[in-house]
Amino acid sequence: MSSIPSLLRDRIAATPDAEAYRVPSDDGWISLSWQEVGSRVRSLALGLSELGSGPGNRVSILCSTRLEWILTDLAVLSTGAATTTIYPSNTAAECAYVINDSGSTIVVAENDDQVAKLRSVQKELPRVTRVVVVEGTPSDDGWVVTLDSVKAETGDYDAMVDAISRDDLATLIYTSGTTGVPKGVELTHDNWLYTAEAVGEVDLIGPSDLHFLWLPLSHSFGKLLEVVMIALGVPTVIDGRLDKIADNLGAVRPTVMAAAPRIFEKIHNTVVATQQREGGVKLRIFEWARQTGIRVSRARQHGAPIPVTTRVEYAIADRLVFSKLRERFGGRVRFFISGAAPLSQDIAEFFDGAGLTILEGYGLTESSAGSFLNRPDSVRFGTVGRPFPGTEVRIADDGEILIGGRGIMRGYHGMPEESAQALADGWLHTGDIGELDEAGRLRITDRKKELIKTSGGKYVAPTYLEGRIKAACPYASHVFVHGDRRNYVTALVTLDMDVVRPWAQAEGLPTDPGELSRHPRMLAEVEKAIKQVNDDQASYSTVKKFAILAADFTVETGELTPSLKVKRKAVEERHGEVLDSLYDA
Known part of the structure; x- marks a missing residue:
């Protein structure tokens, strides 16, 4: 296994008829097997190859989270090219910067609105030979073609995949630019394969799980989940519409979901505000249940025994309050995963007390998104857990967290000085301040530049x-x-x-x-x-x-x-x- 496409090929060979993805349709949900996914990726890869996608090339994807994003990504990688991700919320000028800086020659756009954005800066995109629209109309000048028209059936797909090496560039993801000009993070096939292998070694999830994916695939966290689920054969429900999250959870009843902390904050605040508005006996029962759940959560974190009286109280709290909250998420969630920003310990303990444990993790785009994760059997809220197998960590004299291992980026695209600074002494300098506890769990205290x-x-x-x-x-x-x-x-x-x-x-x-x-x-x-x-x-x-x-x-x-x-x-x-x-x- 030397690349993400070869990982997909191995998955198809191992479980061809197992469910790979489930997507919304007018009549409910449609499932695709791994064999069906492989067939669609193959025809799209051959078509993109005819358009010029291949080794040394970049293809930008300007699209929200949906099945076509993943199929396109896998197809681009299968040609030997690298994918450049662009947030659909980006302005036309921001899109032009990423497309030009990455050297993309093809852009896959979600719909006519995104195409219009590209049209407004077309003169600034001299290297773009084709825009492929997922849901939209082709143009008379041939610059815009539809995704369906790109598919082809002739060509040596396996030869393309076999030619890809672990060290080849797979993804260019641009940092959000919170501190300056966005930088293109170069991540290789091996970077992503490492994270998938590491998650597999932790043994958190497997084919019997059902993963719900709504996170932006333009973000490294979403991309990590894409690769991990292929490696482990976990079926994934895909729907990036934020306003559908609550309905989807009840309908598909997932066992695992990853989210940014803002989602958990919003759910927590909605629940608390609703109870406060009810007032009276309901509010008193809720507050009692919440405090009981937090007591149990803290005891579990520290491995302390839970008194019989507390266990009885917790059983009552669970029946009256927590079981109803779990039903909102479909009633089958084993755990959530939180990343991309700090999660409040107070909110984490509330969810854990309700039987909805959030495993907070930590990683940077520069470390392929996943470097640390709390494990279900050793959760300590306020930390981001222990490093993944194969990830090394050091705390510098000034408290900065330094990370090493196979997940670390190749460098910043076209920025040798910035790359050398970020990777000084063979370690990724994260810019975060932290400390390790007695069990090797990492506690992040703040951003070095934001203190x-x-x-x-x-x-x-x-x-x-x-x-x-x-x-x-x-x-x-x-x-x-x-x-x-x-x-x-x-x-x-x-x-x-x-x-x-x-x-x-x-x-x-x-x-x-x-x-x-x-x-x-x-x-x-x-x-x-x-x-x-x-x-x-x-x-x-x-x-x-x-x-x-x-x-x-x-x-x-x-x-x-x-x-x-x-x-x-x-x-x-x-x-x-x-x-x-x-x-x-």
Whole structure:
């Protein structure tokens, strides 16, 4: 096995008739076997080869998460070319940058809207010879062709696959650019094969599981899941529509799902806010059940015995509260996997107490997305678990996490100086600060470049405070902690209107976000949560003042990356006046 296409070929040979993917249709769901997937990949690869895809080439995919994304990716790789991923939310200028920097000659676009985006910058894409549209119309000038028209049946597919080596470039994924110009991370076939092998050694999942995939495949986390499921033969339900997640969970009843922390935060906040709105006996039962679940979770984490009385209480809490919550997810979830951003320990313990354990992991695009993961038998919330087999870790003198192993990138595309800096001394310098516990689990304390240093010389970890405040206030969507070179710490808070609006209506409050952000009741709710978090913080790291913004952070306004991480510099620039007002004398 020397490449991802050869991995797919081995999977087809081992379990040709087993379910590979399940996708939505007008009548429900359609399943494809591994044999059927192989047939579609083969014909698409032969067609793309005729268009010029091959060794040394790059093909960009500008598409949301759907079956065609995976089929196209596998087909591109089968020709010996590399895939360049582009978020469908990217602007035309951002798309042009990635396409040109990667040297892509073919772009696969999801629909006519994405084609229109490319048309608007066509003059800036001189190397693009063809745009292949998944769902759309071909153009009269031949620049745009349909995906169905690309398929071919003649050619030596196996010879193309056999020619690919482990060290060949497989993927160019561009970093989100939170700290500057996006960099193209070069990941080889061997990088991805290593992560798949490592997950297999951990023995978490197998063919009897059902994996639900909605994460962006343009992100390294989604790409990792694609390769892992092929390696392990795990059937995957694919539907990238965010507004369908809740319905899909109930309909397909998966056993495993990966998500970014924002999804778990939103579910947690919706549940808590709903119970608070109900009030009375239901709220008291919920709060009692939640505290009981957290006690049990903490005992399990530390290997402590659970008293008989607590076990009885937990059984009652499970029947009254937790079992209903699990049913929302289809009733079969064995565990969730969280990555891409820090997960609040408070929220993790709530889910674990409810019988919905979240295994938090850690990795960078530069380390093929997967480097550390909590194991079900040794979960410790607040950590990202132990390294995968074959991954090495070192903590530098300044606390920076350094990673080594087969999963580490080849370098940044066309950026030798940046590559040398990131891979100095043979280790990937992550830019994250952390420590290892007695069991070798990694605890990340913050981003090296994001630590706040107050004017008094004290260091504050903003993401830790942000996670605590979001867990304490169910109405908060995002929290942005600020205070670098200032004399105290402040925060910006945005509202999750899906959660806030029902509460505001029930309380007779305005439902306009702008009005609500200034209302004394709303301010009091946020202040209560911040005070709760402040109570166990050192005085220099307490949030002294805050403001509620009238609009949430979004990808479209540039405050969030496509993987829903906050762009700190963008927030500071966009809301500079509000931040400055919090420091007015």
